Amino acid sequence: MIRRIANNLHIMHNLYFFWALLAIPAVFMILRYLGDPETAFDLIHPSGELSVRLMIIAMMVSPLRQLFGRRGWTDWLLKRRRAMGVAAFGYALLHLVFYLIDMAVWEQIVKDAMIFSIWTGYIAFAIFAVMALTSNDSAMRMLRANWKRLQRFVYAAAILTALHWVYVDGEWRGALIHFIPLAALEIARVAHIFTKRSRSAAQAEAVT
Ligand code: HEM
Numbered sequence: 001m002i003r004r005i006a007n008n009l010h011i012m013h014n015l016y017f018f019w020a021l022l023a024i025p026a027v028f029m030i031l032r033y034l035g036d037p038e039t040a041f042d043l044i045h046p047s048g049e050l051s052v053r054l055m056i057i058a059m060m061v062s063p064l065r066q067l068f069g070r071r072g073w074t075d076w077l078l079k080r081r082r083a084m085g086v087a088a089f090g091y092a093l094l095h096l097v098f099y100l101i102d103m104a105v106w107e108q109i110v111k112d113a114m115i116f117s118i119w120t121g122y123i124a125f126a127i128f129a130v131m132a133l134t135s136n137d138s139a140m141r142m143l144r145a146n147w148k149r150l151q152r153f154v155y156a157a158a159i160l161t162a163l164h165w166v167y168v169d170g171e172w173r174g175a176l177i178h179f180i181p182l183a184a185l186e187i188a189r190v191a192h193i194f195t196k197r198s199r200s201a202a203q204a205e206a207v208t
Contacts, residue, residue, distance in 0.1 A: 015080070018080055019087075022054075022083060025046070025091075029046065029047060029094060029098075030094075033098070037101070040098045040101040040102040041098070043094075043098040044098045044102065047092075047095035047098060048091075048092070048095040048165075050091045051090075051092040051094075052088075054087050054088035054091065055084075055128075055158065055161070056158075056178060056182050057077075058084040059154060059158065059182055060181065060182055060185055061074070061078055063185040063188065065077075066189050066192060066193075067185070067188055067189060085131065085132065085154075086132050086135055088128065089128040089129065092124075092125050117163075117164060117167030120160045120161075121164040121168075123157075123160050124158075124160035124161045124164060127154070127157040127160070130153070131150065131151065131153065131157075134150060165178075
């Protein structure tokens with residue numbers, strides 16, 4: 001009990017501290033914009049990139065847990081996964097706001113939304129919004145098994161985000177560098193499941 005209280009008081013174990021840490025870049029971005037509204041365009045890039053990074057780290061938690069099992073650091077990441085997912089949505093929202101401010105003209109915004117590189121971003125954002133809104137205990141209880149099904153849409157959001165990134169940038173290196181670790185972990189996770197299954201099938205055969 002005392003150990004648990006001490007653990008919670010320790011700054012790196014404190015979830016509020018972690019939320020505050022995630023909010024720091026947003027504060028700097030907003031202050032920079034307020035200091036000079038001309039910087040809206042420059043802020044599209046860092047907000048989008050931070051959103052993707054947080055999404056990727058949050059998505060890496062499951063395969064890491066499956067591959068390395070329950071350990072101190074995988075437990076630590078799991079406890080913070082929800083915060084990272086919600087923060088990824090928060091930075092995507094900021095990214096959208098800076099984009100809208102920079103564009104300024106509605107006709108141009110609507111015209112832009114028809115372009116592949118941009119509508120992929122809007123759909124990814126819509127998926128993020130649904131996931132962030134249902135990322136709480138009461139939504140989890142209400143949706144039950146459907147909650148897990150809903151969470152799987154994050155893979156669609158990740159693919160759309162990767163396409164959005166490649167097409168707005170006109171090159172694939174930036175996106176590739178970011179998505180390779182996640183793709184490698186997912187492949188390792190699938191391989192791990194298959195070896196485990198074939199091992200237990202072989203064991204069952206040896207017993208009969
Ligand atoms: C909501 C609709 C979205 C719109 C309208 C939008 C718009 C844009 C635009 C115009 C750019 C190019 C910025 C530049 O030239 O510097 C961009 C880049 C980017 N966006 Fe989005 N975006 C959207 C959603 C998203 C989402 C949901 C994510 C992440 C989860 C995201 C991540 C990125 C990234 C990583 C870049 C590339 C940054 C770079 O290297 O230049 N975007 N976005």
